[in-house]
Amino acid sequence: MDQENQNDYNNEPSVEQREDTYPDTLKTEEPIWNTQNVSPQQVRPSQSTMALASLVMGILSLVTCCCIYGGFIFASLGILFALLSRTEDRMEGYAKAGLITSIISFILMSLLLMVYLILVTEGYIDRGGVF
Amino acid sequence: MKTTSAELKLRARRKLKGKYPISVGAGLIIGAVLSVLITVFIIFAIIFGVTSERLFYDGLDSGIGYILFQIFTILFGIIYTAVMALLMPGYIKMFLNITTDQKYGISDLVFALKNKPLKFIGINLLLFLIGIIIGIPFMVVFVVSIITDFIPVMLVLLVLMYIALIVGSIVVTIYFSQCLFILIESPDKGVLQCLRESVELMKGNKGRFFYIMLSFTGMLLLGYGSMGIGLLWIMPYIQCTLTEFYLDIKTERTESVPASQVDHSYESMQNY
Numbered sequence: 001m002d003q004e005n006q007n008d009y010n011n012e013p014s015v016e017q018r019e020d021t022y023p024d025t026l027k028t029e030e031p032i033w034n035t036q037n038v039s040p041q042q043v044r045p046s047q048s049t050m051a052l053a054s055l056v057m058g059i060l061s062l063v064t065c066c067c068i069y070g071g072f073i074f075a076s077l078g079i080l081f082a083l084l085s086r087t088e089d090r091m092e093g094y095a096k097a098g099l100i101t102s103i104i105s106f107i108l109m110s111l112l113l114m115v116y117l118i119l120v121t122e123g124y125i126d127r128g129g130v131f
Numbered sequence: 132m133k134t135t136s137a138e139l140k141l142r143a144r145r146k147l148k149g150k151y152p153i154s155v156g157a158g159l160i161i162g163a164v165l166s167v168l169i170t171v172f173i174i175f176a177i178i179f180g181v182t183s184e185r186l187f188y189d190g191l192d193s194g195i196g197y198i199l200f201q202i203f204t205i206l207f208g209i210i211y212t213a214v215m216a217l218l219m220p221g222y223i224k225m226f227l228n229i230t231t232d233q234k235y236g237i238s239d240l241v242f243a244l245k246n247k248p249l250k251f252i253g254i255n256l257l258l259f260l261i262g263i264i265i266g267i268p269f270m271v272v273f274v275v276s277i278i279t280d281f282i283p284v285m286l287v288l289l290v291l292m293y294i295a296l297i298v299g300s301i302v303v304t305i306y307f308s309q310c311l312f313i314l315i316e317s318p319d320k321g322v323l324q325c326l327r328e329s330v331e332l333m334k335g336n337k338g339r340f341f342y343i344m345l346s347f348t349g350m351l352l353l354g355y356g357s358m359g360i361g362l363l364w365i366m367p368y369i370q371c372t373l374t375e376f377y378l379d380i381k382t383e384r385t386e387s388v389p390a391s392q393v394d395h396s397y398e399s400m401q402n403y
Contacts, residue, residue: 048148069358076356080364083350087145 047094050085054078054098061105071109078102133336134379136343136372143371146230154367157225157240161218168214172207179203216255217243224315226370230378246318254314254322261303269296305337306330312377336380343376 057078065071082099085092091099147154183196221240228235243251269292276285310329314320320328333340347369354361 050148050151073357073360076353077361080350080353080357080361083353084144084147084151084364084368087141087148 047092048085048087050081051092051094051098054081054085055094055101056098057081058098058101058105062101062108065105065108066112068109068113071105075102075105075109078105133339133383136339136346139343139375139379140346140368140372142375143230143368146375147367147371150229150235151364151367153235153237154226154229155363157222157237158363158366160237160240161222164214164218165211168207168211176200176203212255212259213252216252217248219243220251220311220315223311223370223374226367226374227312227315230371230374242315250314250318250322254310254325257322257326258307258310261307262300265299265303266296268292301341305340306333308340308373309333309377309380312374332377332380332384336376340376343372347372 055078057074061071061074061078064074078098079102082091082095082102085095179200180196218240220243224242225235225237225239228239269289272285272288272292276282276289279285281289307326307329309332310325313325313328313332314322347365350365350368354365
């Protein structure tokens with residue numbers, strides 16, 4: 001009889017019967033464990049160093065976008081690190097932030113450059129000598 | 132189904148994850164060695180110019196000093212290209228190790244110095260000679276235009292020859308792009324054999340290779356924007372992608388070999 005029970009792999013009802021008894025105990029246990037421990041602490045997957053570097057470069061580029069060369073270098077490096085950190089289909093959070101801050105820095109620098117050019121040529125327009 | 136360049140680049144990025152410090156270090160070491168060479172050359176040139184003024188007395192381009200300086204510059208050019216020819220295979224070898232999951236390290240940079248350095252200098256010399264041969268039509272047209280003082284016909288020919296030169300160099304680069312990889316993987320092969328195998332490997336893959344090279348334009352623009360600092364990260368990425376491309380076309384070639392080994396000749400059938 002013991003051998004029959006032990007070799008009874010094809011007879012699934014014995015397994016199913018065990019499953020009927022388990023879910024009740026599990027259902028009563030899970031909600032307590034869920035509300036107490038899991039929801040306040042959301043485990044975030046660690047971001048790669050390149051993504052962090054991209055964020056740092058993006059912030060530095062925003063800070064230095066007033067002096068165009070400094071901002072240019074940091075913004076280019078920020079976009080570069082964000083693109084190089086993309087090892088899965090989705091970009092990581094830090095990399096996305098670095099990319100967006102670098103692009104904002106580029107836009108600000110080009111606006112600054114345009115304002116500077118307009119201010120420089122503004123005095124020459126009525127003279128008619130330069131153009 | 133051939134792997135797309137996006138897939139190759141994704142593989143390269145995955146392989147390089149976490150390995151950037153050593154790649155940047157290797158790039159900095161190579162840059163440092165070449166910068167030291169150039170600084171030595173500049174110091175020699177300044178000392179030569181300052182201490183041997185009398186050699187330059189005989190007018191604009193005819194003094195002995197100028198001829199000596201030209202010879203000195205050409206010698207320096209040869210030394211510089213030889214050092215580059217010995218360092219680049221080491222750089223490529225390191226990324227080959229990274230891509231094929233073997234042990235890698237900064238000591239890979241001296242790979243060419245340890246395994247038959249003359250072969251690596253030889254392959255560089257051969258590619259340089261091929262470049263000169265391709266440039267001969269352009270040089271001929273250029274010299275003739277100088278003699279004829281740039282008449283419009285010669286100008287048109289000059290522009291056409293220049294375009295032909297650019298196209299020719301791109302085509303030759305694509306054909307011989309894999310020869311260094313082949314020589315690094317088996318340094319016992321002859322230099323001409325490596326070139327022949329590179330042409331063989333690139334059959335049917337030239338368009339893909341050209342597209343991959345063009346697709347790095349955006350990255351290179353970012354490298355220029357960061358005044359060259361970004362190139363320290365971009366060159367490992369480009370090198371890894373090209374290594375993945377080489378491994379990909381190598382597996383395509385070895386997969387297609389077993390079919391050709393079946394002997395369909397009538398004589399072999401008579402044996403059964």
